Amino acid sequence: MALTKEQVLHVAKLARLALSDDEIEKFQRQLSVILDHAEKVMALADDGVPATAHALPLSNVFREDVAEPCLPQDKALSTAPESEQGRFKVPRIMEDPT
Amino acid sequence: MSELWQLSATEIAMRIANGEISAVEVAEAHNARIEALEPEINAFITPTPDIARAQAKAIDERRATGAPLPPLAGVPLALKDVICVDGVRTTAGSRILDAYVPPYSGTVVHMLADAGTLLVGKANMDEFAMGSSTENSAYGVTKNPWDLARVPGGSSGGSAAAVAAGMAPIGIGTDTGGSIRQPASLCGVVGMKPTYGRVSRYGLIAFASSLDQIGPFARNVRDTALLLNAIAGHDPKDSTSIPDPVPQYLDGLDAGIDGLRIGIVKESLSEGTQPGVAGRFKDAIETLTSLGGEVEEVSLPSFAHALSAYYLIAPAECSSNLARYDGVRYGMRADAPTVSEMNARTRAQGFGDEVKRRVMLGTYALSAGYYDAYYGKAQKVRTLVIRDFDEAYQKFDILVSPTSPTTAFKIGEKADDPLAMYLNDLFTIPSNLAGAPAISIPCGLAEDGLPVGLQIMGPLLSESLLLRAAFAYESARGPAERPPL
Amino acid sequence: MNYEAVIGLECHVELNTESKMFCGCPTTFGGEPNTRTCPVCLGEPGSLPVPNRRAVESTMMIGLALGCRVAPHSLFHRKNYFYPDMPKNYQISQYDLPLCIGGRLDVEVAGTKTTVGITRVHLEEDTGKSLHIGTTGRISEAKYSLVDYNRAGIPLVEVVSEPDIRSAAEAQRYVAELRSILEALGVSDVRMEEGSMRCDANISMREPGGEFGTKVEIKNLNSIRSVGRALTFEIERQRKALEAGQALLQETRHFDESSGVTKTLRSKEEAFDYRYFPEPDLLPISATADWVSALESSLPELPQARRARLAAEHGLSVEQAHAVGASVASTGYFEGTVAAGANGRDAAVWMAGELGRALNNAGVGIQDARVSPAQLADLIRLVGAETVNLNTAKRVFQMAFESGDDPGVIIGREGMAQVSDEGALATAIAAVVASNATEVERFRAGEEKVFGFLVGQVMRETKGKANPALVNDLLRKVLTTGGA
């Protein structure tokens, strides 16, 4: 199916990508081609076929509830672009969480 | 006498154990080889000569005490830069992780150190393992040692090229849709994707979690088996890790394939396959037959559809896996007044074209109203692929196909056509969807003088069988051709 | 128009496991920021989650306690949205295959019982916390924010009710009852003040039996009181709007504790697209019949059963059984007091009265009471034996609560024993009659109510220690016979 520019913009917003106009135009074209191709194939899988999320027949893998050592604070923060007061520093959060 | 960099892992470990050579000599020979060839090949994002030297020194000191040495003691190793090493820059081939130094090491990193390997460098790759050419690396394309104008394949192109060029006898790659086997084929080395869950993914920077698998590169099958033994095994840190015990892959390696039922995947013999590739594949079939293999064609109808399913499943998973690169906790950060703008700019500047394309594709495929049509359907096609394999393995022990429809292509040749690029993975993707193991071994040179790979596929946990078949084939055909370097 | 409220609650409960949901980091409160973290809960590239068995089992037990069915097959899903509190920018949660489905919770308000359906009980991971730095600390005025991931990855259970609740009072009762069940199970600290339990409410208005109205969600109610206040306000707000003929917006609102009103957080147009899909790093959970029945048989006595038992065994009223059986600790205290010889009803009265007040004033829980069950039983015995009168006993209790001393010791030390010596009382009565001639006259003239005043005077004369029954008898005798 052909994607509209609005759909591409919406997806870019969901994916948190500040795309240029050129990129928007390019992805609109390329994603349409790829999805078109995919749709033809997907027609094969009817409702009677179960979905496979994992190829392995494993289930019930757990860890026991035992506390283990943590990273020291300086190591946890060592990769941070910015930190302050032992915390990761970020620009203003304009929106509330869900 | 061979140069040290020409030796196999098995020979190096043996000579060091015997005291014929020191691990430090081996490390220096490979460090020197890397230094000499890197300007041309660009196999590494971050060479780590000091680490290799220090690890070699420890091996030599251990030998001096008379303590037994681990199986790969003193063997140089190229590690794909998608696996985290504590204190060592790890980029996943992306600008967004340019300065990232992980605070921990992946499970295989510990296992490889325990096995005695020497880390000579973090190998180049397509950004976040998305690609079939290493052209998507933010650190420049890796050149194919057979022809510097051509790609080495990908995404583990750096590891494959390093092993082919003698920069290390063994390497580690990751395979999500063919990213070990395809570059192994294009560079003329052995590469194996083990069963999903056989090797821990803990510390592997995720592309598509339900498909990603770490595996070995080497210049021969025996080294491949040795390296697989070093990294395979259950890991409580990876929920998807297989608890079954790991066999000794060297045991029975030379048992031959007499009577083995071998299915040729009919769908891999399409007109899209390069004539020279088809020719070498035919030769390989003859060799397998001469070894006592019972060869027959088999049709796996879903084989052709696997590609489309893969290009929905992998992008969907990657769109979520890559959400964490947001400029908050690690990696690059672009300036912006608010956190959401900062996220969006960081990601736009930090990710390359292919990554953005797949993140967009995957986000779309998962978004409200489209899940069932795309991701849901693709998961069903995955079931069909598994059923086809299951049915084939009722009649056959192993399946064979060319690894890649073509030999190494020119740099830039497919860069602007994502669909053409995706077709590289046509024969390798089904094994990833099924979670099953597959190996690519060199089967000669095509009409263009470039290496061709033979892919051998098997059911879940059939690594021993695949290695045995590959070893029989390799022994019959003789050592693989080496690039003119 | 006669509108009725239609309310559903989603309650989030932090489990009290030793370690986090998907990594080994400890769950202990406090500590410096980002010192309870590891590659997994920081979302470092390449890290992988492994689920905590106890968290899964605790969730199943919550489901079983709420009469849910434990699903034979359940999955973790990823809920995708960007927020800096969330290290991976997705939350591992559950979607269409939760651990437990279809239960019920009975609530009783003013003698009317309602059954609230439980839609599902599922397990997910908590997020980190941000500190908003700016003039007021409010998110909207902050200059920048600081993120701490110590709480990221704490196991969080979500209990979702059907929209079966019809009033703020029922909602409060529902939350209190749920809290009490979680406490009985021992799976959570259920300290709402510390955020270990919080609720979201969905509310709409309709004409009884009519179509559902526009749904409004109120986020993050963090006490039972807030649930009541927020819903009371919101029901009134919606009713007024509807009566004024205004349309309601489908939106998410926030309850402002200080002003007691709900305010718009965001409208439905900004709704999120979470792109749920099965978490590929985790495997399915298959709850075998054996596993579920083992958990079921390990369930402790639940509050409803506990209250029924207490009422039956000790002849308590519904209210008393509720009060005494409010928590495991409170039940333990009650049963300890009875075991030490007290009558159940007396113990219940003391616990609801003096003990409750003292705990409230001291701001401590019953487990920290300075009067032990044995000491309370002793005090009750002393009242019964008329060693002290009830008023003095209350003072003794207060002193015991402050000092931890035995009631008997306090009574002896402070000379608080009840005076039942008729000679001593006669002296006191004589003194009162003498100094209150006017009142005595009024009583004798038939003004009965003055009697109480005179009794009070005698009690005062004896510093409250007089046996009140005896004072009554003797005083009346003196006044009516004109003696003394």
Ligand SMILES: [Zn+2]
């Ligand atoms: Zn952790």
